[in-house]
Amino acid sequence: MSELTPELDIAIDRVRSEVAELHAELVRYGLVVWTGGNISGRVPGSDLFVIKPSGVLYDELDATSMILCTLDGTVVEGTPGSHRSPSSDTAAHAFVYRNMPEVGGVVHTHSTYATAWAARGEEIPCVITAMADEFGGPIPVGPFAIIGDDSIGRGIVETLTGHRSRAVLMANHGPFTIGRDARDAVKAAVMLEDVARTVDIARVGGDLVPMPQEAIDALFARYQNVYGQSAGAAPAQPTSSQQPTAAQDAAEQPTHQTPSQPAQQGATA
Numbered sequence: 001m002s003e004l005t006p007e008l009d010i011a012i013d014r015v016r017s018e019v020a021e022l023h024a025e026l027v028r029y030g031l032v033v034w035t036g037g038n039i040s041g042r043v044p045g046s047d048l049f050v051i052k053p054s055g056v057l058y059d060e061l062d063a064t065s066m067i068l069c070t071l072d073g074t075v076v077e078g079t080p081g082s083h084r085s086p087s088s089d090t091a092a093h094a095f096v097y098r099n100m101p102e103v104g105g106v107v108h109t110h111s112t113y114a115t116a117w118a119a120r121g122e123e124i125p126c127v128i129t130a131m132a133d134e135f136g137g138p139i140p141v142g143p144f145a146i147i148g149d150d151s152i153g154r155g156i157v158e159t160l161t162g163h164r165s166r167a168v169l170m171a172n173h174g175p176f177t178i179g180r181d182a183r184d185a186v187k188a189a190v191m192l193e194d195v196a197r198t199v200d201i202a203r204v205g206g207d208l209v210p211m212p213q214e215a216i217d218a219l220f221a222r223y224q225n226v227y228g229q230s231a232g233a234a235p236a237q238p239t240s241s242q243q244p245t246a247a248q249d250a251a252e253q254p255t256h257q258t259p260s261q262p263a264q265q266g267a268t269a
């Protein structure tokens with residue numbers, strides 16, 4: 001296990017806070033009921049990840065209730081939250097982190113429309129530009145696997161390795177999503193449920209109209225590389241009515257020189 005240096009402690013605390021806060025997004029976007037979903041985040045530069053405790057209500061979650069695990073899914077004893085059992089899906093998340101080094105976050109939900117496609121064992125065809133943007137093609141179905149060993153994680157890795165999609169519909173179970181970090185994986189889960197609902201409703205009304213592959217490729221490339229704000233985008237300037245007065249300016253001058261902050265990272269796709 002990684003040596004617990006002060007720098008690593010800071011990184012762990014940052015991931016704890018982010019993963020804890022992101023669970024509220026699952027509730028906000030209607031992706032979970034009760035405790036039926038989980039998020040984990042890899043601690044960058046280490047062989048550790050943070051995951052939610054099993055069966056704990058989302059409004060009881062905070063940074064200290066997250067559970068620190070090694071990449072084999074073992075709880076790091078003596079760390080905050082380690083008195084509880086980690087998520088039922090800890091083995092699956094750990095398997096993904098061990099086998100997909102580029103993945104920094106994993107999410108699992110039973111969101112309604114995505115889980116309905118999983119119940120049919122049917123991939124979601126890429127028939128809307130929102131899918132091309134976010135997933136670059138269809139949302140694949142993974143094998144039926146039950147909790148208890150590496151089978152769910154193995155199914156996720158075998159399905160998503162080399163696939164553009166950051167989401168997989170595990171047959172008869174529900175969606176798992178991956179991302180470069182936990183926030184990216186949560187975004188994938190949110191966008192997945194949106195497109196699953198749209199395509200499901202569209203299909204009720206009639207035949208789905210396929211999109212040309214070259215259009216899907218072009219949309220995916222644009223969205224992944226151009227959409228949103230560039231990293232160096234200047235922060236929004238206040239409008240004339242919001243111009244601070246001289247007094248406000250003076251009041252906001254720091255009493256000490258703080259190091260200049262890097263330009264605000266713009267929102268990215």
Ligand SMILES: O=C(CO)[C@@H](O)[C@@H](O)COP(=O)(O)O
Nearest residue numbers: 035036037038054055087088
């Ligand atoms: O899908 C399942 C159980 O089948 C779990 O992912 C879900 O209930 C959430 O469990 P946890 O609270 O993360 O242990």
